[in-house]
Amino acid sequence: MANCLVIGGNGFIGANLCTALANSGHQVLAFDRFSRGIHAVSHPNVGSFIGDFMSRSDLAAALKDQDYVFHFLSTTTPITAESEPSLDLRTNVSQTVDLLELCVAANIKRFYYSSSGGAIYGPQGRSLYAESNSTLPVSPYGIGKLTIENYLRYFRVRHGLDSISLRISNPYGAGQSIEKRQGIIPIVLHQVASGGPISRLGDGTMIRDYLFIDDLVRMILLLVDRRPQYDVYNLGSGQGSSVNTIFDSIRRVTGVDFVTRDLPKPSTFVDHVVLDMTRFTTEFGKPNLTTLDAGVNSVWDLVREQTGQTSSTHSANEVLLPQPRPDSFSTSMSG
Structure with a gap:
């Protein structure tokens, strides 16, 4: 069992993941602003860390004594990223690089990143998209996701930070x-x-x-229980x-x-x-x-x-x- 930090733990996937991890016996810390006082998770093995993703000191404090980090927070959506592309670079990309540096310093054992199962591939005219296919995003949102995946590769090679990119499709369910x-x-x-x-x-x-949220978190748990063979996985229904x-x-x-x-x-x-x-x-x-x-x-x-x-x-x-x-x-x- 591991100590797990879920960044974005009050969000849609983050909250569901916190519960699933806790039900599996892990000790979980949900990191979020909780700015509206909404706490989506109620479980004895899930603690709360009220923090700002844009604060390096908040992130550093939350990382203390953690084993696994799940980065499931985004400061933008596809729509907001397209209306202001530089915002995604200044917030999501830049701050995730800071987070990765902090993870190296904190000796994090594994880093899980919620990437995109659609925007990252772009319009290539395929019936199915595999992890080995080219990544040709045409939206600022997808470009930002791919940029972070590339930084994960850098931190893996340069600093030995174990990481897995989860290219998630269109999840739906409780908490959206x-x-x-x-x-x-x-x-x-x-x-x-x-x-x-x-x-x-x-x-x-x-x-x-489209993938039901309960099915998604069960898939993620399988990637937590043991060291997967690859560093990138599609997570969808395949239909x-x-x-x-x-x-x-x-x-x-x-x-x-x-x-x-x-x-x-x-x-x-x-x-x-x-x-x-x-x-x-x-x-x-x-x-x-x-x-x-x-x-x-x-x-x-x-x-x-x-x-x-x-x-x-x-x-x-x-x-x-x-x-x-x-x-x-x-x-x-x-x-």
Whole structure:
């Protein structure tokens, strides 16, 4: 069992990972700002460290006596990184390099980084993307993720820091924040609960690899229990679902035949990203994954509980979905 520091431990994946690590017997420290007083994790083996990712002293203090570090915090999203590319460089990239230096000084045994399972590959016209394929990101968000992966390689060679990049697909499930415009599934389900037509970017044929959060954290745990063979892994379902397929699943689960309105897709729109899971399944076996309808139903139950609704009705409200993203796991600094 190890001492584990989860940076971004109050975020979507971070909070779920904290619980999973603690349930496996690890001692976990969740690092986040907790600026809104929201603590997503309640477990006797999970402690809280209120800190700012941009503070080198906060990071250094949190690293004391830790074995593994899980970097699951991002200061930007694909949308904010595109609107201000230098912000990603000045915050995510620069501060992660500082974090890696601190990890070397703290003798961290292994560093796990939440990279991107879609943005990092870019539009190459493949049906599946394997870890050995070229990385050709066209968005500032993906470029930043790849830059950090390259720095991990540098710190591995120069300082011997053991690290693993997790190229995560489109996870969804409990804990996604619609306030942060995080994930098409919870956003649409919340809008269905409140009623109203839903806008989509493009014609709904864009294909992504959606993965239920419980399945994702189980995969990550397999990479913690022993030293993996590789330093980069795709983590996804290995199956593609179009936006239209997602909408159809939501209609089946909710029983609401909502209306959609199409809007032009952005220039950085990537039409097809599905992850090749051969490397992971060869080493760890094929995971038993949650079906799309079952996962959507789980989120729908939570949405109805949060909104206090037992049924859905239409209204004149409308929500504009954010740009369909190659991944939707990033947490903000203000978690």
